[in-house]
Amino acid sequence: MADNILEMRSITKTFPGVAALSDVSLAVARGQIHAICGENGAGKSTLMKVLSGVYPAGSYGGEIVFDGEPVHFRGIRDSEARGVVIIHQELALVPQLSIAENIFLGNERRGAGGLIDWNRTNAEAATLLESVGLRENPVTPIVQLGVGKQQLVEIAKALSKRVRLLILDEPTAALNDVDSAHLLELLRRLREQGITCILISHKLNEITAIADSITVLRDGRTVERLDTGSGEVTQERIIRGMVGRDLDSFYPSRLPSPGEEVLRIEDWTVRHPNRDRTVVDRASLHVRAGEVVGIAGLMGAGRTELAMSVFGRSYGRDITGRLYLRGREIRARTVAEAISHGIAYATEDRKRFGLNLIDDVRRNISAAGLRKLARLGWVHGNEEIKVAEASRRDLDIRAPSVMAVVGKLSGGNQQKVVLSKWLFTDPDVLILDEPTRGIDVGAKYEIYTIVNRLVAEGKAIVLISSELPELLGMCDRIYTLSGGRITGELPVGEATQEKLMALMAKDRETAR
Amino acid sequence: MTSTRPPSAPERTPSGSVPADALHAGSSDPRTLIMNNLRQSGIFVALVVIVAFFAALTDGVSLSPGNITNIVLQYSYILVLAIGMVIVIIGGHIDLSVGSVVALTGAVSAVLVIQQDQPWWIGVLAALAVGLAVGAWHGFWVAYAGIPAFIVTLAGMLLFRGLTLRVLDNISLSPFPAEYQRIANGFLNGLIGGEGYDAFTLLIGAVAVAAYAVTGFRIRVARIRYRQPVESFPLFVARVALVGAVVMYFAWQLAHARGLPIVLIILAVLVLGYGLLTRRTVFGRQVYAIGGNLPAAMLSGVKVRVVNFWVFVNMGFLAAVAGVIYSSRSNGAQPAAGNMFELDAIAAAFIGGAAVTGGVGTVVGAMVGGLIMAVMSNGMQLMGVDQSVQSVVKGLVLLVAVAFDVYNKRRAGANR
Numbered sequence: 001m002a003d004n005i006l007e008m009r010s011i012t013k014t015f016p017g018v019a020a021l022s023d024v025s026l027a028v029a030r031g032q033i034h035a036i037c038g039e040n041g042a043g044k045s046t047l048m049k050v051l052s053g054v055y056p057a058g059s060y061g062g063e064i065v066f067d068g069e070p071v072h073f074r075g076i077r078d079s080e081a082r083g084v085v086i087i088h089q090e091l092a093l094v095p096q097l098s099i100a101e102n103i104f105l106g107n108e109r110r111g112a113g114g115l116i117d118w119n120r121t122n123a124e125a126a127t128l129l130e131s132v133g134l135r136e137n138p139v140t141p142i143v144q145l146g147v148g149k150q151q152l153v154e155i156a157k158a159l160s161k162r163v164r165l166l167i168l169d170e171p172t173a174a175l176n177d178v179d180s181a182h183l184l185e186l187l188r189r190l191r192e193q194g195i196t197c198i199l200i201s202h203k204l205n206e207i208t209a210i211a212d213s214i215t216v217l218r219d220g221r222t223v224e225r226l227d228t229g230s231g232e233v234t235q236e237r238i239i240r241g242m243v244g245r246d247l248d249s250f251y252p253s254r255l256p257s258p259g260e261e262v263l264r265i266e267d268w269t270v271r272h273p274n275r276d277r278t279v280v281d282r283a284s285l286h287v288r289a290g291e292v293v294g295i296a297g298l299m300g301a302g303r304t305e306l307a308m309s310v311f312g313r314s315y316g317r318d319i320t321g322r323l324y325l326r327g328r329e330i331r332a333r334t335v336a337e338a339i340s341h342g343i344a345y346a347t348e349d350r351k352r353f354g355l356n357l358i359d360d361v362r363r364n365i366s367a368a369g370l371r372k373l374a375r376l377g378w379v380h381g382n383e384e385i386k387v388a389e390a391s392r393r394d395l396d397i398r399a400p401s402v403m404a405v406v407g408k409l410s411g412g413n414q415q416k417v418v419l420s421k422w423l424f425t426d427p428d429v430l431i432l433d434e435p436t437r438g439i440d441v442g443a444k445y446e447i448y449t450i451v452n453r454l455v456a457e458g459k460a461i462v463l464i465s466s467e468l469p470e471l472l473g474m475c476d477r478i479y480t481l482s483g484g485r486i487t488g489e490l491p492v493g494e495a496t497q498e499k500l501m502a503l504m505a506k507d508r509e510t511a512r
Numbered sequence: 513m514t515s516t517r518p519p520s521a522p523e524r525t526p527s528g529s530v531p532a533d534a535l536h537a538g539s540s541d542p543r544t545l546i547m548n549n550l551r552q553s554g555i556f557v558a559l560v561v562i563v564a565f566f567a568a569l570t571d572g573v574s575l576s577p578g579n580i581t582n583i584v585l586q587y588s589y590i591l592v593l594a595i596g597m598v599i600v601i602i603g604g605h606i607d608l609s610v611g612s613v614v615a616l617t618g619a620v621s622a623v624l625v626i627q628q629d630q631p632w633w634i635g636v637l638a639a640l641a642v643g644l645a646v647g648a649w650h651g652f653w654v655a656y657a658g659i660p661a662f663i664v665t666l667a668g669m670l671l672f673r674g675l676t677l678r679v680l681d682n683i684s685l686s687p688f689p690a691e692y693q694r695i696a697n698g699f700l701n702g703l704i705g706g707e708g709y710d711a712f713t714l715l716i717g718a719v720a721v722a723a724y725a726v727t728g729f730r731i732r733v734a735r736i737r738y739r740q741p742v743e744s745f746p747l748f749v750a751r752v753a754l755v756g757a758v759v760m761y762f763a764w765q766l767a768h769a770r771g772l773p774i775v776l777i778i779l780a781v782l783v784l785g786y787g788l789l790t791r792r793t794v795f796g797r798q799v800y801a802i803g804g805n806l807p808a809a810m811l812s813g814v815k816v817r818v819v820n821f822w823v824f825v826n827m828g829f830l831a832a833v834a835g836v837i838y839s840s841r842s843n844g845a846q847p848a849a850g851n852m853f854e855l856d857a858i859a860a861a862f863i864g865g866a867a868v869t870g871g872v873g874t875v876v877g878a879m880v881g882g883l884i885m886a887v888m889s890n891g892m893q894l895m896g897v898d899q900s901v902q903s904v905v906k907g908l909v910l911l912v913a914v915a916f917d918v919y920n921k922r923r924a925g926a927n928r
Contacts, residue, residue, distance in 0.1 A: 314811055336813040345811065353811050356804035358871050367801055368812040374794045381792065382738040421812070 004065075005030040005196050006165060011050055011062035020046045021060070021220045028165070028213075033187060033197045035207040037238055038217035039440035044200050047217070048167055052086040053079040066165075083164030087154045089173060089438065093142045100125035100138035103157045128156040132186055146299050148179030155186065166190065167198040172206060173438045176299045176466045177501070184210050202440060204235040205469075216241035243442050251473030252445065254452040258476060259289035261327070262460040263343070263429045268321035270302075270309040270484075279305045279316065281484040287429065287460040292451065294471035294492075295464045296500050297481035303464045304348055306481065307431045311345035312338035325428070339368060344427035346418050348434035348464070350411075354418045357407035361399050362388035364406050364417050369424040391420035395450060412443025419450060430454065431462040436470065448474060468497045480504050554920075555865055555880050558913075562884055566891030574891050577769035580762065585696065585841065587886035588775040589614070589834040591879055593857035594864075595786050596830035598878035601861050602790070603823045604803040604870025605654060605661035609646075609668030610831045610857055614850030615676040617642050617835030622685040622845030625692055632692040639839075640832045646672060647828020651821035661824075669854070677847050686844025694774065696841035701771025709764075710771040717763025720780075721756040728752055775837055782833070787875045799823060803870030859906070860885055863913040884909070 006028040013021040021043045028034040038044050049055050051064065053073030064071050066082060073079040076086075093102045100122045109124060111117030125138035134152040142150060151171055158166055168187075172180040184206060187197055201207055207214060214226040216238065223241045226233045263286065270280040280302045287293040297303045308315035310323065312335035323330050325341055332338035338345075347353040355364050365388045366373055373384045388402040395416040399409055406417055415435060422430060432451070436444040451474065455461055465471050471478050478495050480488040480503035488503035566574045573579060593610050600607045620642050621635035646668070653664040687693075701710040728748065735742050743751070766772060790796035798819045801809040810816050834853070839845050864881030866873030885906060892902045 311811075312813070334813075334815070335811060336815060339813045347811060352805075353807045356801055356808055356871065358804050358867075359800065363797065363800075367809070367814075370794050370797060377793045377795060379792055379794060379797060382734050382740070385740060386738055 003030045004028060005067055006051075007065040008047070008051065009063045009065070011047065011060060011064075013046055013050055013055060013060040019220055021050070024062075024217065024220065024222050026215050026222070027225070028196060028198060030196055031191060031194050032212040033191055033199055033210055035199045035201065035211035035214045036217060037201075037204070037207060037214055037242055038223075039242055039442055042217040042242070042440075043220040044217055045169060046220075048086055048169060048198070048200065051079070052076055052084060052167065080161055083162055084167070085158040085161055085163040085165070086167040087151075087158060087169065087171065089170040091147070091150050091154055093150055093153060095143040096141060098139045098141055099129065099136060099145075099153055099156075102142055102153060103128060103138075103160050105157075107161065124160070125156070128159050129153075131159060132156045133182070146179075147174045148176070148182070148299055151175065151179075151183060152186070155190075163195060165196045165198065167200075169200045170202065170438060171199070172201060172203055176297075177468060178298055178505075180206065202438070203467075204238050204441075207238065208233060208235055214238065218242060239441055242440075250441075250445070250448075250469070252449050252452055254455065256291070256476045258291040259458060261286050262289050262325065263287050263462075264324040264327075265306075265310060266322045266324070268306065268310070269319070270305055270316035271318040273315070273317050279484050280309060282321075283481070283484070283486050285479050285486060285489075287462055289428075289458045289460050290455050291477065292455055292461040292463055292475045294475035294478035295462065295481055296468065296471055296478055296504055298504050299466070301481045301504065302484040303481055304433055305484075307345055307433055307462070307464060310338075311335060311343055311431065314345075339425050339427075342426070342428035343431070344368075344422035344425055344429070345431040346415075346422050346433060346435060348437060350414055350418050354421075355406050355414060358405065360403045360405055361392065361397065361409075361417055362402040365391050365402075365420045365424060368421050369426075372424070387424060388420075391417075391424070395420055396446065410439075410443070412439040412446070415439055415443070415447060416450075419447070423454075427459065429460045429462065431464070433464045434466065435463070436465075436467075468500055471495075471500070472497065480506075482506050554916075555863070555877060555884075559880050559884050559887070562887050562891075566887060566894070570891060570894045573894055574887070575765070577765040577767075579890065579894070580765045581769040581773060583886050583890050584766075584773050584776050584779075586890070587882065588696070588773075588779050589837045589841070590853065590856045590860065590886070591779055591882045592782060592830055592834040592837065593853055594860035594878040594882045595782055595875055596827040597854075597857040598861040598864065598866050598873045598875055599786070599790060599799060600661070600823055600827050601858070601866045601868075602803045602870060602873045603799045603820060604806065605820070605823070606858065607650070607661065607665045607824070607827050608854050609650065609665040609672055610827065610834070611850040611853035611855075612669045612672035612676065613643060613646050613828060613831035614835040614838055614853055615845070615847070616646070616672045616679065617832040618839030618849055619676045619679045619685075619845040619847075621692075621836060621839055622688070623679055625688060626685045626844070632689055635692060636695075636836050639836050640829065643828040643830075643832020643835065644825060645828070646831070647825035648821070650828065651824035654824055655817040655820035676849075680845060680847050682847060684844055684846040686842075688840060688843055692840055693843055694840075695778075696775050696837045698774045699771035700774060700777070706767070709767040711767070713767040713772040714760075714763050716772055717760050717767075721752075721759050724755060724759075725752045778833070778837070782830075783875060783879055790875055795819065795822070800871055803872070805871070856882075856885060859910045863910060865917060867917075868914075881913075 004027045006026070008024065008026040011021050011024045012019070024043065024047060026047065036044050036047070050060050053075045056074040057072035066084065071082065094105065097105070103125050104121055109117050109121045111120065122138045129136060129138060132152045132155050134149055134156065136145065136149065142153065145153065155166070171183055175183065187199070187210060190197060199207070199211060208228065211228055213228065214233065216223040216226065218241070226238070265286070266284045268280055268283045269278065271277065272279050283306055285293070295303050295306070305315050309319050310332070312332050313319055314335055323332060330341050332341055332343065351357060356367065362385055366384050370379060373380050373387065385402060391397065392399065392402055397416045397420065398413050406414060409417070436447055439447070451461060451463070463471065463474055472492060472495060475492050478490050478492060478500065479486050480500055482504055487506045490499065563575070593614070597607060597610065617639035621639040624630045624638050625632055625635035650661070650664055650668055653659045654661045701712060703712040704715065705711055732742050732748060790799070798809065798814045801812065801814055802816055802819060806816065835850070838849060842849065860882035861873060861878045862868070862881070863884055864873065864877030864879070866878065888906065888909065889902060892905065
C-alpha cells in the first residue's frame with residue numbers, strides 16, 4: 001500500500017430526495033497530483049465540500065483519514081488548521097483589498113497590541129508571491145489583476161496557511177492557454193516541494209499532462225482509478241469512464257457552406273470605460289451567413305470588449321467605427337437596437353451577465369424577446385410557456401419543467417437556456433463568448449451540435465474561445481486579436497495552434 | 513432567415529372538447545400544490561392564524577361588522593403605499609420618502625381646497641400632479657444620475673417634509689368640505705335597498721365572486737389547451753368556494769355595518785390593476801428582470817433607465833393617492849402627517865415575501881403582509897395593549913417573517 005496522505009472511504013452524502021454521493025472512495029498518495037474527473041453533477045464539488053468541512057462531519061456517511069488518523073472537520077477552519085486548503089472555481093478574493101491583505105485575510109500578521117504589522121504582512125506576501133512566480137507589488141489592489149494572476153494570489157494565500165493538501169476546483173476554467181500553462185508549471189513545482197494536490201478540471205489535456213493518478217466519478221459513484229504512470233491513459237480513455245461510453249469525436253462534423261456577408265465591422269475602436277486605455281484598436285472583421293468565425297486572443301486582448309461594444313455599446317466609451325449588416329450601415333447604440341438588427345450576444349459569464357438565476361427557465365428564455373410575445377404591452381403567458389417548452393425540447397434542456405429555477409440547473413443546461421434566450425430573438429448574427437466554459441464534455445458536444453445546426457440554418461456565428469482546439473474544431477475562419485488589434489486572419493485549413501499562438505502574442509506591448 | 517422556433521399556433525390545434533377536459537384534467541396531489549406555493553400559501557396561513565388569534569382574544573369583536581369596516585378605513589392608505597413599495601423593492605430599490613410625500617400631497621390639496629376654496633377635485637388633481645412630479649424627481653436621480661435609491665429617497669424624505677412645513681406654514685389645516693371627506697369616509701349604500709343590511713354591497717360581493725370563478729375557469733381552460741398542469745376540478749371548485757365564502761362573509765359584515773367603503777373600491781381597483789401590471793405586462797416583467805440581475809437585464813435589451821424612472825414615478829403617484837386618502841380620512845393636513853408610513857409600507861412588502869435583494873415579491877403578497885400588520889395593530893388596540901408593546905410586537909413580526917423566508921430559501925438552496 002502506497003503512502004496515502006488522504007483516504008476517503010465509503011463517503012455517502014444525501015440531500016433531500018437525492019443521493020449526491022454514494023459509497024465514494026478516494027485515495028491520494030503523498031506528494032502526487034491527483035485529478036478528479038467527472039461530468040457536471042457527478043459529485044466532484046460535493047466530495048470536496050465534504051473533505052474541506054463545508055459539509056460538517058456528521059452530515060455525511062463514511063470515513064476520512066488524513067495523514068493516518070481519522071478526522072472530523074466541522075468547518076473550513078478545522079480543515080485549514082490541518083493544512084487542507086481548497087481554492088474554489090469562483091475566486092474568493094476581496095477586489096478592493098490589496099494582494100497582501102487578501103493573502104492574510106482572516107489570518108492577519110499582528111504585531112504589538114494586536115495591531116496589524118504591515119511591514120511583516122507585505123514582506124511575507126512578497127516572499128509568497130515570489131514562490132508562485134507572480135511579479136506584483138503586494139500593495140496592489142486585486143481589481144487591477146487579471147483572473148490568471150488572481151488565481152496565483154489564491155495559491156499564495158493557500159501557501160501562507162502551510163498547506164499540505166491543496167485542492168483546486170477548475171483552476172484553469174477562466175484562464176487562457178498561456179496562463180494555464182503557467183499555472184500547471186507552478187503545480188509541478190509545488191509537487192517537488194512536497195505539496196500534495198487534488199485537481200478538478202474539465203480540461204482533460206491538462207490532466208493527462210500533469211496528473212499522477214486520476215479518480216473518475218460518475219453519478220455520485222467512483223467509477224475507476226487510473227494511474228498515468230503506465231502512459232496508457234489517454235483523454236479518450238478518461239472520457240469513456242466519465243460518460244460511460246465512447247464519444248466519436250470532440251467536435252461534430254459539418255460541411256462548410258458560407259453564403260453572403262452578414263456582418264462587417266470596420267475600424268472599430270473602443271476606449272476603456274474608466275481608464276485611459278484603448279482596448280479595441282481599429283479592428284475590422286466580417287462574418288458570412290452559414291459561417292463560424294472564431295476570435296482567438298489571450299486574456300485582456302479585447303475579445304469580450306469587442307463583442308460587447310458591437311452589441312449595442314454595452315461596453316466602453318468613445319466607440320468609433322462602422323457596422324454593416326448585409327452591406328447596409330447600421331447603428332446599434334443600445335442593446336435593444338442591436339437585438340432589433342438581429343445581433344445576439346451570449347455572454348462569457350452566464351451567471352453574472354446572462355441569467356436571472358432566481359427566476360425560472362421560461363422567463364429567462366423570453367427575457368430578450370419578450371415583446372414578440374406581447375401585444376400592447378401585455379404578455380401572452382401561455383404562448384410564452386409554449387415557446388419555452390419548444391426550446392426545452394429542441395435544445396434538450398434537462399430541467400424538471402420550464403418553471404424550474406435556472407440557478408439550480410447544471411452549467412451546461414444553464415448555457416442552453418442562454419442560447420434559447422438568444423435564439424428566440426431570431427438573430428442573424430450570434431456572438432458566442434466562451435460558450436463551453438466550465439461545462440462538461442457531454443454538454444460541450446451538445447452545444448457544438450446546436451451551433452452546427454444554427455449554421456446549417458444560415459446563421460452567422462462568431463465564436464470567442466480561450467481553447468484553441470475548440471476554435472480549430474468548430475470554425476471556418478479564425479481571427480487573432482492581440483492588444484485590441486486584429487493581428488491575423490486564417491482559414492481553418494491553414495491554422496494550427498502554434499500559428500495562432502504566435503499571432504495572439506504578436507505586437508502585444510506596442511499596441512498598448 | 514427562418515426562425516428556429518416560430519412562436520406560431522399551438523402544436524396541436526385545440527380540440528372542441530377542451531372545456532370538457534377542464535372538468536377532468538389536473539392533479540390534486542396536495543403536497544405538490546402546497547410545495548409549489550409555499551411562500552404564498554405560508555403568508556395566507558399566517559394571516560388566517562392571526563385573524564383567528566385576535567378573534568379569540570377579543571371574543572369576536574375584531575370580526576364584528578363595525579371593526580372590519582374600521583380596519584379597511586384605517587389601513588387603506590398603507591396598503592396603497594405598499595403596492596407602489598413592493599414594485600420599487602422588486603426592482604431592487606427602496607423608497608424612504610413616501611411618508612413625507614403623503615404629507616406634502618395632502619398639504620397641497622388642503623391649501624387649495626381649504627384655504628383657497630377650490631372644488632374638491634382640484635385638490636385631488638393637484639395632489640396627484642405633485643406626487644407624479646416627486647416621483648419624476650426621484651426617478652431622475654435614481655435612473656439617470658445613478659444615485660442609489662436609498663440616498664435619493666432619504667434626501668427626499670427630508671426635502672419633502674421640509675416643503676410640507678413650508679406649504680402649511682407650520683400649521684394644521686382643517687376641515688375639508690363634505691365631498692372631499694367622502695373619499696376616505698364615504699360608503700356606497702342604499703342604492704338598491706335592503707332590510708337592515710345593504711343589498712348593493714352584497715351584490716358587488718357576488719359579482720366579484722362570479723368574476724373570480726369565471727376568470728379562474730377561463731384560465732384553467734387556456735392552461736389545459738396549452739397542456740400545462742392544473743389542479744383537479746374538485747380542488748378548483750373547492751378553491752373558488754372557499755374564496756367565495758370569505759368574500760361573501762366579508763361583504764355580509766360590511767353590509768351590516770355601513771355598506772361598501774369607497775376606499776375599498778379604490779383599493780380593489782388598484783390591487784387588480786397593479787396585480788396585472790406586475791404579472792402580465794412587459795413593463796412588470798422587466799422590473800422583475802432588473803431586480804433579479806441588473807447586468808443580465810441590460811444585456812437582454814431592457815431599457816433599465818426608463819423602467820426605473822417609471823417605477824419611481826408610479827411610487828410618487830401612489831403616494832399621492834395615499835396622501836389624498838389620508839388627508840380625507842384625517843379631515844385635514846398636518847405638518848407631521850404620514851410620519852413613518854414608509855416603514856409600514858416597507859414592512860408590508862417584506863412580510864409579503866419580497867426579497868431585500870430585489871427580483872422577488874408580489875402585489876398580493878404585499879397586501880396580505882399589510883393586512884397582517886393591520887389586523888395585529890387593530891387587535892392590540894381593541895385589547896388595549898400599550899403602544900410600546902405594539903411597537904415591539906410589530907418589529908418582532910417583521911423580523912420573524914423575513915427570517916423565516918431567508919431560512920426557507922437557504923434550505924431550498926442547500927439542494928444545489
